[in-house]
Amino acid sequence: MTDILITLVKIVGALVWFLTLTLYLTWAERKESAVMQDRIGANRANILGLRLIGLFQPFADAIKMIFKEDFTPPFARKFLHTLAPFVSFFFVAVTVAAMPFGDRIRVGGRTITLQVLDMDVGLLFILAMLSLGIYGILLSGWASNNRYALLGGIRGVAQVISYEVALGLSLVGLVMVFPSLRLSHIVAEQGKLLFGFLPKWGIFLQPLGFIIFFVAALAETKRVPFDMPEGESEIIGFFTEYSGLKWGMFMMTDFMEIIIISCLAATLFFGGWQVPWLGPQGFVFPWGGHWLIPSWLVTVFQVLAFNLKVVFFCWLQILIRWTYPRMRYDQLMDLGWKGLIPLSLMNIIITAVLLRI
Amino acid sequence: MKQAFLYLWEILKGSLITARHFWVNLTLHTLRLFRLTKRQGAVTIQYPEVKREISPRHRSLHRLMKREGSDKPRCVACLLCATVCPSECILIEAAEDPDPDIQKVPYRFIIDLSRCCFCGFCVEACPEDALRMDSGRIDLAERDRGSLVYEMDRLLK
Numbered sequence: 001m002t003d004i005l006i007t008l009v010k011i012v013g014a015l016v017w018f019l020t021l022t023l024y025l026t027w028a029e030r031k032e033s034a035v036m037q038d039r040i041g042a043n044r045a046n047i048l049g050l051r052l053i054g055l056f057q058p059f060a061d062a063i064k065m066i067f068k069e070d071f072t073p074p075f076a077r078k079f080l081h082t083l084a085p086f087v088s089f090f091f092v093a094v095t096v097a098a099m100p101f102g103d104r105i106r107v108g109g110r111t112i113t114l115q116v117l118d119m120d121v122g123l124l125f126i127l128a129m130l131s132l133g134i135y136g137i138l139l140s141g142w143a144s145n146n147r148y149a150l151l152g153g154i155r156g157v158a159q160v161i162s163y164e165v166a167l168g169l170s171l172v173g174l175v176m177v178f179p180s181l182r183l184s185h186i187v188a189e190q191g192k193l194l195f196g197f198l199p200k201w202g203i204f205l206q207p208l209g210f211i212i213f214f215v216a217a218l219a220e221t222k223r224v225p226f227d228m229p230e231g232e233s234e235i236i237g238f239f240t241e242y243s244g245l246k247w248g249m250f251m252m253t254d255f256m257e258i259i260i261i262s263c264l265a266a267t268l269f270f271g272g273w274q275v276p277w278l279g280p281q282g283f284v285f286p287w288g289g290h291w292l293i294p295s296w297l298v299t300v301f302q303v304l305a306f307n308l309k310v311v312f313f314c315w316l317q318i319l320i321r322w323t324y325p326r327m328r329y330d331q332l333m334d335l336g337w338k339g340l341i342p343l344s345l346m347n348i349i350i351t352a353v354l355l356r357i
Numbered sequence: 358m359k360q361a362f363l364y365l366w367e368i369l370k371g372s373l374i375t376a377r378h379f380w381v382n383l384t385l386h387t388l389r390l391f392r393l394t395k396r397q398g399a400v401t402i403q404y405p406e407v408k409r410e411i412s413p414r415h416r417s418l419h420r421l422m423k424r425e426g427s428d429k430p431r432c433v434a435c436l437l438c439a440t441v442c443p444s445e446c447i448l449i450e451a452a453e454d455p456d457p458d459i460q461k462v463p464y465r466f467i468i469d470l471s472r473c474c475f476c477g478f479c480v481e482a483c484p485e486d487a488l489r490m491d492s493g494r495i496d497l498a499e500r501d502r503g504s505l506v507y508e509m510d511r512l513l514k
Contacts, residue, residue: 032379034399035378035379035382035383035386035398035399036375036376036378036379036382037378038378038382038398038399038400038401039399039400039401040399040401040403319372319375319376319379320372322375323371323372323374323375324368324371324372
């Protein structure tokens, strides 16, 4: 009974964390792009004159989206047209279940992992769910019964499948270094030290793997340098025939993918919840000396470190989205098939050779 | 190979520029919030609260000039402005003036702003300097088209 309750609390907590971050990522995107471009950004939404640098903007956007007309075109396949955004949304939303937010904590004799489900195939689970999200693109493009939407859907599926290969291959090297697919185990491994002082983070062991992973992951999120599926500014994309809340779900899916990619990058390559030199008792510095802190503070530090890393990668992705122009479609396919996949295969071979030596 | 690295370097340089803008502007915004600096992090002019000074050459809402020492318009209803107007948005109905020095005066003078393209030809055409576009009013939006038709009394203000 208590176990079920704990699991329920974890599920609700993770989803609330995820959705709140998604909501505020829309605000962060508007603000960051504005600050980058010497502008101010959305700052008018207010409650009783209280503006708070536009922090209420996400709520205003949500209200607008809910009350907009949700129009299903008469020529669309109604059931699939309605299903598609839910498919997209669902398969991104479940991935958060495998994310480790922190180390195990002890409450009243019980050991609780700060992770909704500690699967031994956690990494595969996330990659599989992200791949299943393709069905959302495919269904929305096809069920709209609109040629442009269909073409956008095909573009999207081709792109995501191509980069899925590079994404998977780039992580093989990492799985070889930390021989596990269990995310909590990978993070625990990264708490060790390299040469006695450097945290054994994935980025130091797999620098090439990280670059390939990040580029492929950017393509997975279907945002600007790789946004041919949508092409919001010129070409027509797969969710052309959507409006109101269903369109909003596609947009939320985009932002949730950013967060999931950030979580993955932090967990796999930047030590997840690991703070450098922080052990279960406190900091033990490699140059000697230590700073002992109570265990609850250690947990707080770990969760904060994870959140900080996630926020940093969200920031980086938004920066990239607002800096680079869109690639041409053939360049995109060239980069995927001729650039990233050979590089990731090379990375696997180098890793294998180095591990053997 | 070398070209690929140069390409990558340029890509990286681009993001460094935007990142620099971000951090510099963010620092300025934060310092300004605590009144530690007067420098602005953004070039935005927050329009309804802060208004930009209008250039003296700017063509804003038309106004009809008045004769010295009277409330009557200077306009002599010669119809030059209405003739030159490319949008055909000026309508003038002439009438006789009791003053023998002045032959004609406008009985009605209408500018339909929903058609006006603010080219300023009417001002240039006017031989009496009776029409100017220097009122400085630029917030001309209305809720219905009828309110955009300016009669003589509104233009004389």
